[in-house]
Amino acid sequence: MRTTFTVIVALGAWLVAAPLPAHHAFSSEFDITKPLKLQGTLTKWEMINPHSWFHIDVKNPDGAVVPWLIEGGSPNQLIRLGVTKNTLKVGTEFIIEGYQARDGTNKAVGRNFTLADGRSFLLGGSAPGAAGAEK
Amino acid sequence: MLRRFVAATALGSAIALLLVSTLTAQTTYKVPRLPDGHPDFQGFWNNTTYTPLERPKGIDREFFTKEEVLEQMKRAAAEEGEQTTPGTIADVHYDFTQFGLDRSQAPLAVNLRTSLIVDPPDGHLPPMTEEGKRLNAARAEARKRAGAITDAAQNQPLSVRCILMDRDGPPMLAGAYNNNYQIVQSPGTVMILVEMLHSPRIIPLDARPQLPQQVRQLEGSSRGRWDADTLVIETTNFTDMFMFAAQGASADMKLTERFTRTSDDTLTYRFTVDDPKVWTRPWTGEVPWKKAIGPIFEHACHEGNYSLTNLLRGAREDEKRQKGASK
Numbered sequence: 001m002r003t004t005f006t007v008i009v010a011l012g013a014w015l016v017a018a019p020l021p022a023h024h025a026f027s028s029e030f031d032i033t034k035p036l037k038l039q040g041t042l043t044k045w046e047m048i049n050p051h052s053w054f055h056i057d058v059k060n061p062d063g064a065v066v067p068w069l070i071e072g073g074s075p076n077q078l079i080r081l082g083v084t085k086n087t088l089k090v091g092t093e094f095i096i097e098g099y100q101a102r103d104g105t106n107k108a109v110g111r112n113f114t115l116a117d118g119r120s121f122l123l124g125g126s127a128p129g130a131a132g133a134e135k
Numbered sequence: 136m137l138r139r140f141v142a143a144t145a146l147g148s149a150i151a152l153l154l155v156s157t158l159t160a161q162t163t164y165k166v167p168r169l170p171d172g173h174p175d176f177q178g179f180w181n182n183t184t185y186t187p188l189e190r191p192k193g194i195d196r197e198f199f200t201k202e203e204v205l206e207q208m209k210r211a212a213a214e215e216g217e218q219t220t221p222g223t224i225a226d227v228h229y230d231f232t233q234f235g236l237d238r239s240q241a242p243l244a245v246n247l248r249t250s251l252i253v254d255p256p257d258g259h260l261p262p263m264t265e266e267g268k269r270l271n272a273a274r275a276e277a278r279k280r281a282g283a284i285t286d287a288a289q290n291q292p293l294s295v296r297c298i299l300m301d302r303d304g305p306p307m308l309a310g311a312y313n314n315n316y317q318i319v320q321s322p323g324t325v326m327i328l329v330e331m332l333h334s335p336r337i338i339p340l341d342a343r344p345q346l347p348q349q350v351r352q353l354e355g356s357s358r359g360r361w362d363a364d365t366l367v368i369e370t371t372n373f374t375d376m377f378m379f380a381a382q383g384a385s386a387d388m389k390l391t392e393r394f395t396r397t398s399d400d401t402l403t404y405r406f407t408v409d410d411p412k413v414w415t416r417p418w419t420g421e422v423p424w425k426k427a428i429g430p431i432f433e434h435a436c437h438e439g440n441y442s443l444t445n446l447l448r449g450a451r452e453d454e455k456r457q458k459g460a461s462k
Contacts, residue, residue, distance in 0.1 A: 024291070024294075024295040024442050024443070024446060025284070025446070026227045026228045027224045027227045028284070028285055028446050028449065028450070029442055029445045029446045029449055030227050030449075031449075032222065032223075032224065032226075032227050035221065035222070046439065048435065048438055048439030049331075049433075049434045049435055049436050049438070049439050050297065050331075050434075050436045050439060050440060050442070051229075051439060051441075051442060052234075052439070053439070053441065071229060071441075071442070072229045072233075072234060073229050073230075073231065073233065073234025073235070073236050074234070074236065074312065074313060076313050076315075076330065076331070076432045076434060077234065077235045077236050077240070077241070077312055077313055078234060078235050079432050080235075080315075080428065080432070081235045081240070083235070099226075099227050101445055101449060102445075102448075102449025102450070102452060102453055103445060103448040103449045103451075103452045104452055107445065109227060109228060109229055110229055111219070111226055111227070111228060111229060111230060112218075112230060112233075113230075113233060121233075122232065122233055122235075123233055123234055123235060124232065124233065124234060124235025124236070124237075124240050
């Protein structure tokens with residue numbers, strides 16, 4: 001999850017590398033003072049770079065259906081891990097916690113996607129450390 | 136007595152030499168070759184790393200043990216998987232782990248070095264010259280004069296404008312994720328395709344001169360040659376906006392990159408920055424590139440860069456709100 005981290009290892013601060021540079025300053029695009037939680041149904045997943053966008057329909061308490069756009073991670077690594085735009089079916093129900101766009105429109109960054117039944121899911125499909133590092 | 140001692144010493148030295156050369160022969164990697172005899176670097180590579188450019192404070196040695204590094208990588212992977220704290224700047228972001236973007240989910244070479252910088256031997260950038268300090272102060276001043284990064288699209292970094300990323304460089308250094316490269320060799324040319332942002336570096340190997348001095352490019356002018364089994368690429372003719380300006384370098388930087396295949400799954404990338412305008416001496420970094428699985432995928436950054444519009448529009452809306460509040 002962390003986009004910046006500081007690890008103090010027993011031998012000193014080896015991994016205090018520069019913060020991982022995000023593609024852009026997310027806090028300029030999204031408003032830290034507007035956290036939100038949405039429940040909605042996937043209508044389309046734009047699996048495009050540099051960030052993918054989830055289109056979801058959110059049902060308001062009054063019954064009106066409101067479309068939202070949720071920013072997610074860049075797709076290339078997912079494609080490499082075998083994920084395609086069909087991996088998530090249209091109609092999948094999500095609960096998304098995130099922050100609304102500063103421009104006040106129905107856009108948000110999805111900091112945490114969970115399935116409607118509460119199960120979390122990893123699109124990458126591997127727990128941290130499961131791939132990559134030499135065992 | 137003395138003669139016997141000398142003879143014994145000579146024999147000892149010879150045996151030692153023999154042992155060393157035998158050991159060296161055993162450990163020397165036999166590089167695969169192309170039909171023209173040059174080493175084969177073709178394929179897919181990834182330069183993701185946890186190792187910082189400069190040696191962190193409190194560490195005064197060049198290498199860790201393999202055990203230490205594996206333990207550190209495990210801890211780093213666990214850290215990456217941790218949730219950020221709601222209401223913090225770091226939390227205003229999608230989850231790297233969820234999208235497979237953690238460094239631990241990429242091909243990751245085990246690098247025992249404590250810093251990418253190998254020279255100066257202390258693992259730190261050499262001191263900056265007075266001229267270098269002035270140049271970077273002037274750049275900072277120019278950025279300040281241009282206004283906030285949300286005042287105009289042109290004020291955003293090249294990466295946000297989908298023009299170049301740090302992975303492109305040169306020197307080519309890993310970003311947070313998607314540090315994939317493809318190398319294609321043809322007679323007289325080598326091509327390095329950088330997945331993010333899908334830019335090919337096409338480097339002639341035919342000893343032609345660099346572009347004329349006045350022709351300046353974001354990625355400079357690159358010319359390659361073979362030094363035994365090492366591919367050497369020299370690059371000059373940068374513009375003042377090039378990627379490495381972020382490190383303080385000047386457009387007159389001369390960059391020498393050296394690629395050596397050191398094992399089936401490792402390409403050792405060394406780069407030397409010679410920029411006397413900015414640094415008091417040249418400095419060198421080394422990064423292992425790890426064999427990766429292809430293919431390279433398209434990274435159509437402009438196509439999906441809604442974020443740039445959102446950033447600018449968000450700032451305009453903020454301004455309207457502030458104006459409304461001050462009335």
